[in-house]
Amino acid sequence: MKPKRRLALDAVADLDFERLNHVLIPSRAEDRERLRRSRTGRVLLPLFRLYERFTPEGQLTAGLALLGTVISLDVDRSDAHLVWAALVGTLGCSLAASVFVRVDGVVLTVRVPPRVAVGEEVAFAITAHNTGDRARTSLRVDGPFLPWDGAWTREPPxxxxxxxxxxxxxTCHARFRSRGEHHLDTFRVSALVPFGLCEGPSVYSSGCRFVVVPPVARIASLRTPTLARHQPGGVPRVTSTGESFDLRGVRPYRPGDPIRDLHARSWARTGFPVVREYQQEYFRRVAIVVDPDTSGAAHPAVLDALISLAAGLAATLGRDDTLVDLVIVGRRLHELNAHGGAGADLLGPTLDVLACVDPGPPLDPDAVLSALGPHAGRLSAAFVLTVSPSESHQGLGARLRALGIASRTLAVYDARKPRPEAPGDVSLFAHDAVLRGEAVHA
Incomplete structure (x- = not known):
């Protein structure tokens, strides 16, 4: 096959047709609201509300009626026009009756988890509260039009x-296959008209927001940089660790010991004052630096694998006495431990940051050092992740080590291409192996 034709076929294979189907629909909630308030939106909104009145069964019936319009034109040779008249008459009566089937007094609220993993089913809990004085029957709950990466997995309740x-x-259940912040429009509840072809006027909930976080790579082993230094006394405002001290035991009271450390039960048992004795905790504080430059990897799945590897790195470090204190994406610094938190507590905010990483310009070592500078004294190590390892990443590692911060560079490469030569001590990982959940030895 000719090279140009092969490149053209690869380009077509990389196209995301589901995303292209939604190219005219704004992905952000505020942009969709702006479209609704525009002149075009005000013209199209009544037509959309009319479309909402038909249930899936009603839409199928309308489609059959539209097909029957063509078939029934020859009234001399066919009786198809009678079927067409019956379908149109039934739809018309259902649509007319839907005006009188209201759900006034019903209040709709929606609850959704703050984050969900890519490909994981998420449950939207919809509560309908009847504040009126009449019972409401045959209520159907419908979800909003989902973005390109979402799909409802069950029938409307x-x-x-x-x-x-x-x-x-x-509950309504859906699944999303693209990471990032998601804003969904309103859910709605309406009463079904007899025959189930149409619904009455709807009552709407408020919109909802959640983050689809990247899958966490399965890191079987992790080699931590050897220059790591600990932060004596723990981290200020670390939750669930008291004053950053572990209880070592009890001992007799000595003049000058804090009165609050007296242990009443031991004192009563021994007959002399006894105090608790503590030892300092030690935490390693680590920064994760993500290079969002994808110029060397055309396929977006390579960046997704890099983000998944970063998520696995954060999860693995959080299980040890290590705090992922800083995440740098391009030139933007995210300080995760500003309000205190233990390692496992910081995984959620870390995933939220990583979920929103988009392709960007190449990593600027000067910008990274400038962002880390005020925090260099408390950092033990830094992990640099990239899809395009180069000499600039080696230079950044050397400059970090000069500041007393140990560093490692982890790179993800496109498995469809030959394995690149890794400069220096860069560790390479194939993107498909990471996304498949294979064990990674980093």
Whole structure:
């Protein structure tokens, strides 16, 4: 096959057609709201509300009626026009009756977890509260139009009867395959018209927000840089560790010991004052530096694998006495431990940061050193992650070590291409192995 034709086929294979299908639909909630308030949106909104009145069964019936319009034109040779008339008549009656089937007094609220992993099913808990004085029957709960990467995994729930003053919670389930912050539009509840072809006027909830976080790479072993230094006394405002001291035991009271350290039970048992004795905790504080430059890797899955590797790194470090204190993406610094927290507590905020990483310009070593400078005295090590390892990453590692910060560079390469030559002590990982969840020895 000719090289140009091969390149063209590879380019077509890399296209995300699901994303292209949504190219005219804004991905951000504020942009969608701006579109609704525009002149075009005000014209299209009534048509969209009319489309919402039809259930999936009603939409199928309307499609059959539209097809029957063409078939029934020849009234002399076919009786298809009778079927067409029946379909259109049934739809028309259902649509007219839907005006009178209201759900006034029903209040809808939605709860969703703050974060969900890529490919994991998320449950939206929708609570319908009937504040009116009439019972509502045959209520159907519908979710919003999902972004390009989302899909509903189950049928819309139905509430058979909602008594006055009662409330009922149902769940809608969806799955998302792209990381990042997601803003969904409103959920809605409406009453079904007999025959189930149309719905009455809807009551809407507020929108909801959550973060689809990257999958956490399975790191079987991790080699920590050897120049790591500890922060004596722990980290200020670390939760669940008291004053950053571990209880070592008890001993007799000595003049000058704090009164608050007296241990009453031991004192009562021994007959002389006894105090608790503590030893200092030690935490390693680490920075993760992500190079978002993807110019050397055309396929977006390579960057996703890099982010997954960074997430696995943060999870592995959090299980030890290590705090991922800083995450640098390009030139932006995210200080995760500003409000205190233990290693496991910081994994969620770290994943939130990594979920929103987009391709960017090449890593600037001067900008990284400038961002780390005020924090260099408390850092033990730094991990640099990239898809395009180069001499600039080696130079950054040398400059970090000159500051007393041990460093390692981890790189992810496109497995569809030959394995590149890793400069220096850079560790290489194939992107498909990371995304498949294979054990990574870093």
């Amino acid at each position: 139905v509430i058979a009867r909602l008594a006055p003053g009662a409330q009922e919670t149902v």
